[in-house]
Amino acid sequence: MEHPKPTFELGFSYRALKMKASVIRELLKLTHRKEIISLAGGLPSPAVFPQKQVAEIAAEVSLTHGEVALQYGSTEGYTPLRDAVAERMRSKGIDVTGKDVVITHGSQQGLDLLSKVFLDPHDTIIAEAPSYVGALSSFHAFEGKVLSFPLEPDGLDVEAVDKYMRCLEESDEKKPKFIYTVPTFNNPAGITMSEAKRKRLLEIANEFNLIIIEDNPYGELRYSGDDIPPIKSWDTEGRVVYLGTFSKIFAPGFRLAWLSAEPRILKKIVIAKQSADLCSNTFGQEITSRFIEKGMLEPHIEKIRNLYSKNCVAMLESLDLHFPKEAHWTKPDGGMFIWVTLPENINAQEMFPKALARNVAYVVGHCFFPDDAGHNTLRLNFSHATEDKIRSGIKTLGDVIKAEIAEKGPVQ
């Protein structure tokens, strides 16, 4: 039955009038055909989902503790899970207890709640360019304005932030509400902020009374080089809000992540979460908590690292073999992404249908810039596709790029 199209006038909020469907999301819809090799998306590999372990634990949780696991839980989260998260954070050098942690429905919810409690319309946020697009959309949904600062090979250009803050002191403009950074193996570029820059950024935040949101979904997925401590590990004033997630180290299907912050911020986050969804799903929290308790998480992360590390090597080798000399790309020590920069006269969005016609997909890079810069960039994911598909996908994409460069000629 065909419904009549509603025609009455709707009174959306000002923020909703400005909401647009995500470009990435629309592009990703085109990549679902079976024959497409998708290097787009940002999905973990289902090859390392702990299906058998989850099956056993889920059954155990429901049978032996269902009266709690199937009930509403506290807004802050399931206490044993909060404690386990705090213990893992302490092992990375962050001095917290379970009371300093709130369990959220994905780090995306953490970003949404932070936007809700910090952002008034036209408030500004300091962020790397390129930045995680989901963060940009949360800030945008609360009418925040993102100020882009360059992402250098060793991370955010912190001196540019310092310079900006100094100039601001002499102006009437409002101070940024926070600095948003993915310092380790960032999405989309795979770049890691050096230890020196981390300390310097914190120094700047302390001097100018700024909050840092340290979003660290990929920190445990290191394949080479030495760990660099999180920014929050040097935070003596409580001004770093830390976001971690189980989506990349366990499974995304539970939508579980965590946010740790100083008490005043955490209190507002809890009130905001209460009106947002009351609490995170209890069943998933108990499963995750027991998975950790049974000692299964660390070997599982090791398994993920082994797989992604091989995929990363395969992609880097294929890029060397098949991409033209005019293209440049990052060589990440971990995470899930490689960032490609093409000659200035190539437009990655215009090239996208041509790649799709050859059954290979990527994410156009300009989505990750708040100001639509980066038209000649693209993001490649190496966690989801198999090694074979990565090799053949990169070969095809190399051909597509070479053809595009031949067509456009040299940069004027």
Place this chain on the structure above:
Amino acid sequence: MEHPKPTFELGFSYRALKMKASVIRELLKLTHRKEIISLAGGLPSPAVFPQKQVAEIAAEVSLTHGEVALQYGSTEGYTPLRDAVAERMRSKGIDVTGKDVVITHGSQQGLDLLSKVFLDPHDTIIAEAPSYVGALSSFHAFEGKVLSFPLEPDGLDVEAVDKYMRCLEESDEKKPKFIYTVPTFNNPAGITMSEAKRKRLLEIANEFNLIIIEDNPYGELRYSGDDIPPIKSWDTEGRVVYLGTFSKIFAPGFRLAWLSAEPRILKKIVIAKQSADLCSNTFGQEITSRFIEKGMLEPHIEKIRNLYSKNCVAMLESLDLHFPKEAHWTKPDGGMFIWVTLPENINAQEMFPKALARNVAYVVGHCFFPDDAGHNTLRLNFSHATEDKIRSGIKTLGDVIKAEIAEKGPVQ
């Protein structure tokens, strides 16, 4: 280790500065002692959680379909679950397909997303007094202003709404963004809106171009009387947004509910949900979907109805036996709550510690009024406590109320 208390100045948003911890939540914290008979809260009974069935289905889902169930899902929700929800809605007279449904993290998230896409600061909302406190807190979080209209024994005073809208036409004031109602066995009062009033409310909405949010968590929990169709079943213009939930008919621990609306609204809701948490937890969605597919949901609801129906009768019998003649209460045909009105000179919040000292707890009624009215009212829950505890809790509470009335003397 004792952390230094953070002292730097925080730049919270205007909305966050006005956020307050929920009074109910603070009171509920006091009711967790083992010896307390809690008639507060709004929890389903764990006695009817389908622990064995969930254990089997969860294991099956992870083993046989884990590559999907443990992965990210679409923002709109798991397609088979959306289809199953639509089919159940059609059986209640609402003409929808799965495409008209979005799965949310609880109806609380539905309310939060609706507030996000509809409310600018100072926008108004028409609501029943008393109203569901979680809805009030969502509206409040987006700086909406709730206009209270009386709740009569047969539901919202719709003629008062009509009168208000007519007066408004002659003024400069902004039109309300929507009408919020829990028309069936409402929380907190257990009152149901008559069929005549439902149709009249829709007529008013059509005439004045208003959206109705029909929040129906309890509709399937009827213990006596005949079903009344949802308001949305008569909606020919697409102006009723319908909220349903699995929390009361399956289990709250998955945090799964749904929102159905006309396409333009649904599109904004999906964009808003994407930046709020990307998608609802896939694992819980698959479990719920299979629970329905296996034909387990209808017999399970029957089991819930049988238990709560007995509890409801037990509470009504005990109220007749033990409450003083000065108290009045609703006689609900379903749902989870009974609403008590005490003499004008009794303050339910002042009386609360006295009840707690006697090991019985309720929710003070004024929390459900946006304007702190209803000081002499309280809400009783009959779904969570056992029949024995309900009887002994009401007996004790009757004594507490009688003592309070004796102390305060007759109403002046």
